[in-house]
Amino acid sequence: MIRFEQVGKRYPPGIDALVGIDLEIGRGELVVLGGHSGAGKSTLLKLIPAYECATSGSVLVAGQNVGALGRAALPVLRRHIGYVFQDQKLLFDRNALDNVLLPLAIHGFTPREALRRARAALDKVGLLAREKALPIALSGGEQQRLAIARAVVGRPNILIADEPTAHLDNETADDIARILGEFHRVGVTVLVATYAKHLFAGARHVVLDHGRLREAG
Amino acid sequence: MSVWLHAQRAAIALAFSRLWVAPVGSALALLAIGVVLALPAGTWLLVKNADRLVRGTAPATPELTLFLAVDAEPAATDAVVQRLSAHGGVRTYRRVTREETLARLQAEEGMREVLELLPNNPFSDAVIVVPRDESPQAIEALAAEARSWPRVEHVALDAGLARKLDALFRAGRIAAGLLAGLLALGLLAITFNTIRLQVLTARAEIEVARLLGASDTFIRRPFLWFGLLQGFCGGLLAWLATAGAASLLAEPLSELARLYGAEFVFMPLDAGETVALLACAMTVGWLGAALSLRQHLNAE
Numbered sequence: 001m002i003r004f005e006q007v008g009k010r011y012p013p014g015i016d017a018l019v020g021i022d023l024e025i026g027r028g029e030l031v032v033l034g035g036h037s038g039a040g041k042s043t044l045l046k047l048i049p050a051y052e053c054a055t056s057g058s059v060l061v062a063g064q065n066v067g068a069l070g071r072a073a074l075p076v077l078r079r080h081i082g083y084v085f086q087d088q089k090l091l092f093d094r095n096a097l098d099n100v101l102l103p104l105a106i107h108g109f110t111p112r113e114a115l116r117r118a119r120a121a122l123d124k125v126g127l128l129a130r131e132k133a134l135p136i137a138l139s140g141g142e143q144q145r146l147a148i149a150r151a152v153v154g155r156p157n158i159l160i161a162d163e164p165t166a167h168l169d170n171e172t173a174d175d176i177a178r179i180l181g182e183f184h185r186v187g188v189t190v191l192v193a194t195y196a197k198h199l200f201a202g203a204r205h206v207v208l209d210h211g212r213l214r215e216a217g
Numbered sequence: 218m219s220v221w222l223h224a225q226r227a228a229i230a231l232a233f234s235r236l237w238v239a240p241v242g243s244a245l246a247l248l249a250i251g252v253v254l255a256l257p258a259g260t261w262l263l264v265k266n267a268d269r270l271v272r273g274t275a276p277a278t279p280e281l282t283l284f285l286a287v288d289a290e291p292a293a294t295d296a297v298v299q300r301l302s303a304h305g306g307v308r309t310y311r312r313v314t315r316e317e318t319l320a321r322l323q324a325e326e327g328m329r330e331v332l333e334l335l336p337n338n339p340f341s342d343a344v345i346v347v348p349r350d351e352s353p354q355a356i357e358a359l360a361a362e363a364r365s366w367p368r369v370e371h372v373a374l375d376a377g378l379a380r381k382l383d384a385l386f387r388a389g390r391i392a393a394g395l396l397a398g399l400l401a402l403g404l405l406a407i408t409f410n411t412i413r414l415q416v417l418t419a420r421a422e423i424e425v426a427r428l429l430g431a432s433d434t435f436i437r438r439p440f441l442w443f444g445l446l447q448g449f450c451g452g453l454l455a456w457l458a459t460a461g462a463a464s465l466l467a468e469p470l471s472e473l474a475r476l477y478g479a480e481f482v483f484m485p486l487d488a489g490e491t492v493a494l495l496a497c498a499m500t501v502g503w504l505g506a507a508l509s510l511r512q513h514l515n516a517e
Binding site: 051080106107 | 219220223224227421422424425426427428429430431432433435
């Protein structure tokens with residue numbers, strides 16, 4: 001499903017964030033990406049939807065080299081990937097429902113179908129009762145759940161979550177991990193970058209250390 | 218098709234909401250566009266009505282008047298009429314005898330006394346000619362030819378004034394067009410700047426939409442609709458301004474025309490002109506938005 005082939009990423013003025021990454025993630029796998037702060041976890045994840053481009057090697061998603069995709073093909077790739085951002089990137093001038101409706105509008109769903117799917121996604125993460133609330137009125141855990149709802153509402157094949165449990169209490173972190181696990185159980189390929197790998201029992205653990213893959217198993 | 222229509226509808230709704238979200242700013246921008254468009258539209262309206270007024274009082278077709286010598290015998294006039302009837306360049310002609318001219322002028326108030334002081338009829342026979350070809354060159358050629366005929370003393374081009382006015386109004390219409398072109402650049406600048414501000418305001422939304430897989434078309438669509446909508450509303454304001462001015466001017470100008478013995482109704486922009494005004498405003502609005510997006514979306 002996802003393959004990294006000798007992938008390197010260098011930021012100016014010559015800082016190597018990733019070096020010679022070889023990694024293959026199969027369809028429907030749950031992979032937890034661990035490592036210290038600055039190990040390159042977020043960079044690795046951002047290469048999959050081509051938010052960033054590798055400086056060497058290639059990243060293949062469903063056989064497509066994402067670094068070679070054109071301006072028209074890139075949005076199509078991104079629509080098949082759900083991404084929970086580290087900083088969530090919620091739109092704070094829109095309520096929870098409208099935040100979840102945005103990807104559906106991008107997908108081109110009819111308003112009625114979009115509304116049905118958005119409410120189903122909010123229900124899945126336990127936020128249906130708060131659909132009219134602005135993100136600012138939601139707690140940290142609720143904001144994270146809203147970000148997950150927005151990421152999964154388009155029913156992506158791949159779900160990526162970058163530090164989804166950071167700054168959350170244990171109970172809320174458990175809750176988030178449970179929700180992500182549920183998507184894995186229905187066949188979605190899930191990649192999670194986190195310090196809290198204990199929350200994802202049964203997952204394949206991959207560890208990055210100063211941009212290099214140290215452990216994959 | 219259905220997906221495309223839904224996308225357009227959503228973009229239009231978003232464009233309306235962006236117009237509505239800052240009502241004062243939007244109203245001022247629309248007012249500026251309305252004023253910018255009202256200037257050429259008003260100029261066009263004035264030229265059009267002045268043209269109608271003149272065409273209603275001056276001869277519509279050019280005419281030549283052939284004056285024979287005062288002492289010319291009727292047989293000489295007959296000979297001229299015979300030449301005209303056989304001439305291929307003449308559409309119609311009308312003979313006016315010196316007696317008819319005298320009788321007509323004597324019927325006019327104040328002229329009888331003047332004419333009675335004269336010992337003889339001072340007028341000559343005349344023939345009014347409407348040429349087949351109305352081009353200035355053809356009329357001049359016919360006039361030159363007629364001047365060479367026996368006993369023809371003078372040839373007058375009666376449509377000279379009308380032609381001059383026609384040229385003046387043609388220049389007026391071109392001036393209105395140039396003014397419209399110049400002010401369209403102003404409208405372009407207003408839309409360009411409005412969209413620039415919109416892009417800055419919606420920066421977070423655009424960034425998130427791109428991360429979620431929005432295409433450039435998806436992102437640009439509501440802004441382009443906004444440009445169209447802004448142009449349409451500005452055009453509508455310009456139309457209202459010109460219609461209002463036309464309504465205010467209609468009665469005093471009709472009264473003025475009546476005082477000069479003419480019938481005149483000041484006409485507002487007709488349906489075709491209104492559609493053209495709105496279409497131009499929308500096109501320029503769309504173009505301004507497209508240029509602004511090209512400049513500012515790529516920078517995002």
